[in-house]
Amino acid sequence: MLFNYCSKNNLPLDTLTINEINEQVLNKINEQKIKSLIIVNDDLNKICDLIESLKENVVIYTKYKKKINNILKERYTYQGFNRSVLNEVKRQMLLNLKPTDYVIDATIGNGYDTETLARLVPKGKVFGFDIQEAALLKTKERVSNFSNVYLYLMSHEYIDKLDYDQKIKLVVFNLGYLPGNNKNITTKSSSTIKAISKALNLLSNDGLILVTVYPGHEEGLKESILINKYLKNNNINYLIKRNTNKKEAPYLIIIYKNNN
Ligand SMILES: C[S@@+](CC[C@H](N)C(=O)[O-])C[C@H]1O[C@@H](n2cnc3c(N)ncnc32)[C@H](O)[C@@H]1O
Known part of the structure; x- marks a missing residue:
């Protein structure tokens, strides 16, 4: 799992910021080979759904790193799981x-x-x-x-x-x-x-x-x-x-x- 924490004024430049998860967003991330992603959605379960579908080399910027890891552990899943x-x-x-x-x-x-x-x-x-x-x-x-x-x-x-x-x-x-x-x-x-x-x-x-x-x-x-x-x-x-x-x-x- 590639996770990173960043504060609002310290966002990497080549990063896509998303707050919604749908097929379109997913295709954009995976096809355009976006390397890092900021997730601002507060629904951690939805974030986990997304993470399961992302290529394993996409770095995710989120302040919920620990909580997300715990949810994925309970699900027995991780980044790239659906792929x-x-x-x-x-x-x-x-x-x-x-x-x-x-x-x-x-x-x-x-x-x-x-x-x-x-x-x-x-x-x-x-x-x-x-x-x-x-x-x-x-x-x-x-x-x-x-x-x-x-x-x-x-x-x-x-x-x-x-x-x-x-x-x-x-x-x-x-x-x-x-x-x-x-x-x-x-x-x-x-x-x-x-x-x-x-x-x-x-x-x-x-x-x-x-x-x-x-x-x-x-x-x-x-x-x-x-x-x-x-x-x-x-x-x-x-x-x-x-x-x-x-x-x-x-x-x-x-x-x-x-x-x-
Ligand atoms: C798809 S690769 C396995 C990938 C591997 N599990 C990994 O994690 O990297 C298939 C392997 O099966 C081996 N293989 C082919 N016939 C075999 C046999 N009769 N007994 C054992 N291994 C065999 C091939 O040499 C090849 O290395």
Whole structure:
């Protein structure tokens, strides 16, 4: 969250001042790449609605910083929450994890999810998998300050090969390819489904799997169809979350260990 406090006579020049939140204002802020914003509306709930929709790099000037932070904490949301399905992934992590949990990041990539998980389970463990050395190196660097992360250069279809001394609370899959790297090195439906099935066996009774699917590219579309089929055919308890009705947009599948 990018917050700043400023007094009336100390306003930055490139800042847009708004007192009303509507679609038009939002588009203006996001499309014109406005970097900072002063909110003078006193309705803190409305301000929070707005903040949830703003790009994470927009700096917000408000004297209600503390109160706003408290409201967002209660909502389990934050700036940019409405803009990306990955924010829902984070929200699910926040909602479901406690400090002693064991978790798996099945596709570590650049390590953002691994880092979020490492923060959320300081007394637990994070096990991370990827098939690319570049991903392992990036993630290793990102989590170098954490001592609860264990990384493996190994396909997630073998996640059951490790000796976990505790049930796993949450497994996260962010499918597709590593942004900025070879797009041909992407997750494939057969190994993804094998891994999901094995992950289900490793979960505690209240455990869950978060799968972000990208049907916008060819392999991702195939993956999306086949994962869906697998979940339906096996009577698995799952929920689909979308933040847009565009068919090609990424979406989240939440898979629950328990059927009730
Ligand atoms: C979209 S990226 C993950 C992004 C990552 N979660 C982050 O926070 O930066 C997908 C990753 O899955 C990895 N991957 C592809 N097939 C895999 C497999 N069979 N097992 C584990 N990782 C795999 C790719 O190498 C890539 O790094």
